[in-house]
Amino acid sequence: AATAVTPLPVGAKAPAVMVKSVEGADLALPDILAQKPTLLIFYRGSWCPYCNKHLAALAEIEPRLLALGCQIVALSPDEAAGLRQMAGKNHLNYRLFSDRAMQAASAFGVAFRVDDKTVKAYTGYGITLPPVPGEAGTHWLPVPAVYVIGRDGTVKFVHADPDYKVRLSAEAVVAAAKSAL
Numbered sequence: 689a690a691t692a693v694t695p696l697p698v699g700a701k702a703p704a705v706m707v708k709s710v711e712g713a714d715l716a717l718p719d720i721l722a723q724k725p726t727l728l729i730f731y732r733g734s735w736c737p738y739c740n741k742h743l744a745a746l747a748e749i750e751p752r753l754l755a756l757g758c759q760i761v762a763l764s765p766d767e768a769a770g771l772r773q774m775a776g777k778n779h780l781n782y783r784l785f786s787d788r789a790m791q792a793a794s795a796f797g798v799a800f801r802v803d804d805k806t807v808k809a810y811t812g813y814g815i816t817l818p819p820v821p822g823e824a825g826t827h828w829l830p831v832p833a834v835y836v837i838g839r840d841g842t843v844k845f846v847h848a849d850p851d852y853k854v855r856l857s858a859e860a861v862v863a864a865a866k867s868a869l
Contacts, residue, residue, distance in 0.1 A: 689800060695848040696843055702835075702843060705717050707787050709785060710772055717785075722841070723759060726758065726761050726837045727753060728836075730832060730835075731762060733770060733815070734777070744778040747779060747781065759783075760782035763786075763787040763793070764784070765817070798831045804825075832848070834848075836869065844868035
């Protein structure tokens with residue numbers, strides 16, 4: 689259940705995991721995070737209306753975050769096509785990466801197994817959730833989360849809510865970035 693997640697806490701080091709670019713290249717997340725302080729976003733997917741709204745709101749405050757010296761990096765279990773759809777639909781300039789294997793979401797403590805009833809409902813909507821490796825018929829998603837991570841890879845701020853409808857406001861994101869950096 690989403691309520692069982694244990695997000696990586698403030699003070700912890702960001703885990704060394706791999707993610708995929710929109711072009712399909714494997715990239716080490718620590719290399720991306722080392723470029724500048726990062727607002728790291730975990731979202732459910734391009735199919736989620738709450739995620740679309742949140743990522744569009746982040747696009748509006750991106751200039752303010754850039755002025756603080758931050759970059760925005762967003763991760764989801766979407767394949768490359770879903771990433772491109774999300775970026776185009778919401779006019780995003782920041783980078784989206786695929787965490788289809790849920791390595792990053794798991795390592796950051798925000799991955800959860802989705803119950804069969806929910807998987808069946810999503811399948812009915814044409815949504816294919818990522819499978820849990822080695823667990824046939826089991827699927828998972830990330831709890832939506834916002835991390836502020838310093839260039840040294842240290843978590844400076846975290847917000848994760850098991851209720852996918854609850855998101856940190858754009859103003860709260862800017863305030864978190866300012867206070868954490």
